Amino acid sequence: MALKASELKVGDVYEEQVATNLSRTQIVQYAGASGDYMPLHSDEVYAREIAGYPGVFAHGMLSMGATGVMLTNWVGDGRLTKYSARFTRQVWPGDDLIAKATVTEIHEEDGHQVAELDVVTVNQDDQPVINGKATARLDA
Amino acid sequence: MAEFTFPVDGSQIMLFARSVGDANPIYYDEEYAKTTEPGGVIAPPTFVQASSQYDPKFPLRPRIGEPWFGSGKEATGIKPKEKSAGDGEKKSGGDNARMLHAEQQYVYHKPIRPGDKLTVTTKKGNTWEKEGRRGGTMTFSEVVTEYRDESGDLVVTATSVGVTTGKAVSQD
Numbered sequence A: 001m002a003l004k005a006s007e008l009k010v011g012d013v014y015e016e017q018v019a020t021n022l023s024r025t026q027i028v029q030y031a032g033a034s035g036d037y038m039p040l041h042s043d044e045v046y047a048r049e050i051a052g053y054p055g056v057f058a059h060g061m062l063s064m065g066a067t068g069v070m071l072t073n074w075v076g077d078g079r080l081t082k083y084s085a086r087f088t089r090q091v092w093p094g095d096d097l098i099a100k101a102t103v104t105e106i107h108e109e110d111g112h113q114v115a116e117l118d119v120v121t122v123n124q125d126d127q128p129v130i131n132g133k134a135t136a137r138l139d140a
Numbered sequence B: 001m002a003e004f005t006f007p008v009d010g011s012q013i014m015l016f017a018r019s020v021g022d023a024n025p026i027y028y029d030e031e032y033a034k035t036t037e038p039g040g041v042i043a044p045p046t047f048v049q050a051s052s053q054y055d056p057k058f059p060l061r062p063r064i065g066e067p068w069f070g071s072g073k074e075a076t077g078i079k080p081k082e083k084s085a086g087d088g089e090k091k092s093g094g095d096n097a098r099m100l101h102a103e104q105q106y107v108y109h110k111p112i113r114p115g116d117k118l119t120v121t122t123k124k125g126n127t128w129e130k131e132g133r134r135g136g137t138m139t140f141s142e143v144v145t146e147y148r149d150e151s152g153d154l155v156v157t158a159t160s161v162g163v164t165t166g167k168a169v170s171q172d
Helices: A024-034 A046-052 A058-075 B010-019 B030-034 B047-054
Strands: A013-019 A080-087 A097-109 A111-121 A128-137 B001-008 B097-107 B117-132 B136-148 B156-162
Touching: A013 A058, A013 B001, A024 A058, A024 B010, A046 A111, A046 B136, A058 A080, A058 A097, A058 A111, A058 A128, A058 B010, A058 B097, A080 A111, B001 B047, B010 B047, B047 B117
Parallel strands: none
Antiparallel strands: A013 A097, A080 A128, A080 B097, A097 A111, A111 A128, B001 B117, B097 B156, B117 B136, B136 B156
């Protein structure tokens, strides 16, 4: 289901929890599916002893992918025209992720109504892990 | 500029959707997908990342028969390079360990569907430096990737910003 421009207004918010107690296994799953086998994300020994991190952490792109679940659940399938994210903080095993989109503008683009969205994903301590933006095509 | 082909198949879309925690059946159930606006299975928004599986030069994939910088008997499978003055006991694998993804942008032109054969071209964008609070001197570099279908139409444009940090990013 797509959103309707007539029923949407600036300031509208949609929020969804997109990860709960994030597991090392899901990080490995993402490594396999994406092909990004960077050992920082799946190899505890390497992450600690070579890279100097407390342990493995999630791919930024796993958080962006999980945040995308919230976006497509809200704006509908195939409705995103743009999506960008800055990775502001690492995501660790055990983290919860809550993704939120806020409408900042509704306007016409290439003959369609579109919504500009501010996107932020926070962890269980309310610290932002992703700051992003998205644009979605709306129904009239 | 590098170029390779990314054949999109349904199983890869399903596995990718699972890995980001997306239960939407449009990513694996053809019967359901027929009832949706796109009218068939499509790929989730960040799916083009999976093209790295087909990138012959992708550095973050172990190569058969070659040493890998992750751990095995030792914490890294790459032998330490010669020490140079001021390096202390710099361990190899360290350069890769300082490499992180800072930002990712996508522009979507068409949905990606199973059976698509995408031509992937990458070119380097800008490079810049910044003094960071948590990671020392940070060097940013941009890579722009275009995904085109067999008619030559743009499907997705992706811009990735990578950062090499001076030290491990502190957690405070």
